[in-house]
Amino acid sequence: MRKIIRFYRKHPKKLILLTVFTIGYYFCLPKQLFKSPTATVIESSEGILLGAKIASDGQWRFPVLDSVPEKFKACVLQFEDAYFYKHPGFNPVSMAKAFSDNVSAGKTVRGGSTITQQVIRLSRNGKRRSYWEKCIELLLATRLELRHSKEDILKLYASHAPYGGNVVGLDVAAWRYFGLQPHQLSWAESATLAVLPNAPSLIYPGKNQKRLLDKRNGLLKKLLDEKCIDTTTYELALLEELPQKPYPLPKIAPHVVQYISKKNKGQKIRTTINHNLQDNINAIVQKHHVNLRQNQVHNAAVLVLDVDTRKVLSYVGNTKTTKEHQKDVDMVQANRSTGSTIKPLLYTAMLDAGELLPNMLVPDVPTQIAGYTPENFNEDYSGAVRAKSALARSLNIPAVRLLQQYGLEKFRDQLDVFQLGGLSKTADHYGLTLILGGAESNLWDLCKTYANLASTVNHFNETSSEYYENEFIEPILKANSVPDFGNTSIQKTVFDAASIYLTFEAMKEVNRPEGNESWEFYDSSKEIAWKTGTSFGNKDAWAIGVTKKHVVGIWVGNADGEGRPNVTGVSSAAPILFDVFDVLPKSKWFSRPLDEFIQIDVCSESGYLATDICPAKTIAIPNKRNYVTSCSYHQLVYLDTKEQYRVNSSCIDLSQAIVKSWFALPPLMEFYYKKSHPTYKSLPNFRKDCKSIRKSPMQFIYPKNGSRITLARNFEGQTNEVILKLAHAKPETIVFWYVDETFIAQTRNFHEIGVVPTLGQHKITAVDALGSEVTITITIE
The missing domain is CATH 2.60.40.10 (Immunoglobulins)
Incomplete structure (x- = not known):
């Protein structure tokens, strides 16, 4: 310290200059060396490129590499800078030789720049080549060496080296010229890309092939001489052809790129998407698109979620149709009429509220409510149908009547919990059409909702009958994200596990069809709870399937909203759904949440609470207060001795009459019910000598x-x-x-x-x- 003080007293100006120089040297290198915009790069969960969006300056420039492959590193070091790991940022010997050769030739014929200096030159893009510029590069190169490791400098070089045209960096070059990831490159391919930044114009297809070949083979010979490769590898490498044309970058998940780039522009994002599954589902969608477009249906979307982790395993936003048919519209995120896809939510809500039992008969008759006349899709009526069958068969009239019974306002408020995008109007705006597609939502939110319901059942069984407070969360698309379900609680999140389980059981019954529908595409070995939906005018076809492990959602239609005949959830979306489930691992069915059930006796014919006069059976229902009434469809009737006519006290001593419990529906329900129930028996007429006191038939x-x-x-x-x-x-x-x-x-x-x-x-x-x-x-x- 004393020496510094004495030096300062003797040479104050020198010390000040030295201090200024040191400070200037320390700050001479920009904190961010490269400021050029980068492309948005999307990778699969395995790190495979799914797609990319070009940088805002029109260059294919990926974010900085995570690492430089060993083969390319060996090639570029032998070609550009053999003493890279030994010099401090510049190589005096190389610089002297380059200076001598250039002076002798009267022009620049050789460069003496190290890789570090080339990184600086690339970062100072646009500066004129001169000896003064060389001096600046040299100074900055030494500073760069002090600030970064050799490996980081190599990554900067490999990420910003020019490869001809608008291709910048090894990552893009490997894809454009060989259709491979950098670590997949052979020795010959690595050598080709190592020599290109030195003369990127050589890469134009069909031009300068001999010069490029000579450069590549010269580098391969040097690699052999330096014992980086053996003779066999060298000879095989010489046989490899040069790239003849650029490859297009992968477009395996273009709509994922589009979706993520909105908030992550210019970043490299590793997603949760499984590459092989995405490839398979792309092929499935394309296969079905060939058939769908025969009916002028041009768009379809698929979303696959993992129930346990909420990870998006596959995301197909649209078909590979034309721009005219709006191939770029992301139909996973687009709001469309929900059709019947929210009917299971009403069914679950009513089970959870104790206002519905699975086998309860609900009316399915011509209905008019406040001027609104709903119709079933097949324009037919069942008279009366069990609640779970009404859901499985997606009958509209029972759904509307149940919604009116449950309360439109109450159900509309409950839907807010699920955060369904597009569902933003009041209950009065939608009316009872809410349950039939009067509202809009999107595939992302619908699949999210079903995944959250499935997870509720799984978590209840895994946590000794408890619920998670944050069960209803968004799907996860970034690989490094982890779901936060919050703390456990004995209080249900929205619906109890038993109600959800019974809903899935009812949806599973769709796989056992009633009627003449064609279900040849269904693999009966798989237990899947699924729901179809078709919007008014055949504009939207939906199919959503749930297993213990996966949720698969399908939308089919035209992005411009044009409806087409025969576009239905069953005929258009369901075949895609089951093809997708065929490429997913087989999943076990949900475990029954036993602690949420209680036993109760119900009438075996009506499904209402049992009375003394109806045949009963014991079923399990959600453990809560029950608001379902006792069976009113059974009545005691008096019959004559032949059981042919009804009688009463006006014509017979009732002690001589036969008393029977009779299942009898109201006239309108009965009219349709007995068409499909041949064993149903109407109440007998009164004997002619009896005075009839009865309701109108x-x-x-x-x-x-x-x-x-x-x-x-x-x-x-x-x-x-x-x-x-x-x-x-x-x-x-x-x-x-x-x-x-x-x-x-x-x-x-x-x-x-x-x-x-x-x-x-x-x-x-x-x-x-x-x-x-x-x-x-x-x-x-």
């Missing part, structure tokens, strides 16, 4: 009481008829029809007539041969 199907009807005109200018339709417990009974007390017609077996009333209010009356009567009032506008 008739009920109007259409129109409903109080309806306001506008009569349109046909192509011939004539006013269309109003079709009056009636259900009768005994169809063979004659029915007499009246409009405003005026007799119109009589019917038997098929109680349906057409009338053309005048404008205004009218009373429609039907009277059967036994004297039963029903009346409605309608208004013609």
Whole structure:
């Protein structure tokens, strides 16, 4: 310290200059050496390139390499800088030889720059080549050597070296010229790329092939001489051809690139996507697209999630269609009409609230609610159907009636928990159409919702009957992300595990079809809970499948919203769903969450709580307060000794009558129910000598009481008829029809007539041969 003080006193100016120089030298190198924009690079979970988005300056320049492959490192060191690991950033011997050769030739014929100096030159892009510039590069190179390790400098060089055209860096060059990742390059390919930054113009296909070949082979000979490779490797390398044309960069998941680049522009992101699975599903989508486009259906999307980790395993945003058909639109994220895909949420909600039992009969009859008339997809009616079958068969009328029973406002508020994108309006805006596709959402959020439900069941069984507080989280697309489910709790997150399990059990029943549908694509060995959906006008076809391990979501349609005939969830989306499940590992079915169940007796025919007069069976239901009523469809009836007619005290001593419990539906439900249930028996008529005290056996199907009807005109200018339709417990009974007390017609077996009333209010009356009567009032506008 004293020596420094004495030196300062003797040479103050020198010390100041030295200090200024030292500070200047320390700060002469920019903190960020390269400021050029980089491409957005997306890799699979295995580190394989899925796709990339070009840098904003139009250059294919990837972010800095994580490491430099050994083969390329050996090649570039032998070609560019054999003493790289020994010099401090510059090589005086090489510089002297280069200076001598250039002076002798009268022009620049040789460069003496080290790799470190070349990194500096590349970072100072656009500077004129001069001896003064060389001096600056030399100074900065020594500073770079002090700040970075040799390996980091090599990575900077390999990442920013020019490879002809708009190709910058080894990563891109390996893909563009050989269609490989850098670590997959052979010795010959590595040698080719090692010599190119020295003269990148040599790479143009079909040009300068001999010069490039000579350079490459010269480097291979040097590698042999330096014992980097053996003779066999050298001779085989000489036989390899030069690249003849550039390869396109992979486009295995273009919409993932598009999606991630919105928030991660210019970064290299390793995703959760499985490369082989993505490849397989791309092929599946392409195969089905060939068939779909025959019906002018051009777009489809697939999303596959891992239930346990919430990782996105595959993401196909669209088909490889044309720009005209909007191939670039990401249909995984696009909001579309949900069709029937949220029906399972209503079913789960009602089970969870104790307002529904799986085998409860729900009405499936012509329905009009506040002017809204829902229709089943097949335009048919079952009369009455078990709740779980209504879900499995995706019947619209039972779903609408259940939503009205549960409460539109309540259900709409519950949907907010799932954060379904596109579902942003109030309950009044959607009305009861909410359950049939009146709202919009997207494949990402729907799959997320089903994955969260599946995980709720899994976690409940894995944690000794507890729930996670943060069960409902977003899917994970970045490989280094970990789901945070929060702490465990005995309180359910949204729905209890038993209700969800029963919903999946009902959805699994879809795999055992009722009717004449063609399900040849279903592999019965796989247990899958799945739901299809079709939006109004056949614009959107959905299929979502759930197993213990995976959720698969499919959307099919046209991105521009054009509907096409026969585009349905069953015919268009479901075949893709099962093809995708075929390439996924087989998954076990969900374990039953036993601690969330209790035993209860229900009527075996109606599914309601059992009474003393109906045959009962014991089932397991969610353990909560039950608001389901007792069975009202069974009644005690008195029959004559032959059990042919009903009797009452007006015609027989009831002690002599036979008493039976009888399952009887209301007339309208019965009218449709017995069509598909041949064993169903209507209540017997009363014996003729008995006075009947009973409900009317008739009920109007259409129109409903109080309806306001506008009569349109046909192509011939004539006013269309109003079709009056009636259900009768005994169809063979004659029915007499009246409009405003005026007799119109009589019917038997098929109680349906057409009338053309005048404008205004009218009373429609039907009277059967036994004297039963029903009346409605309608208004013609």
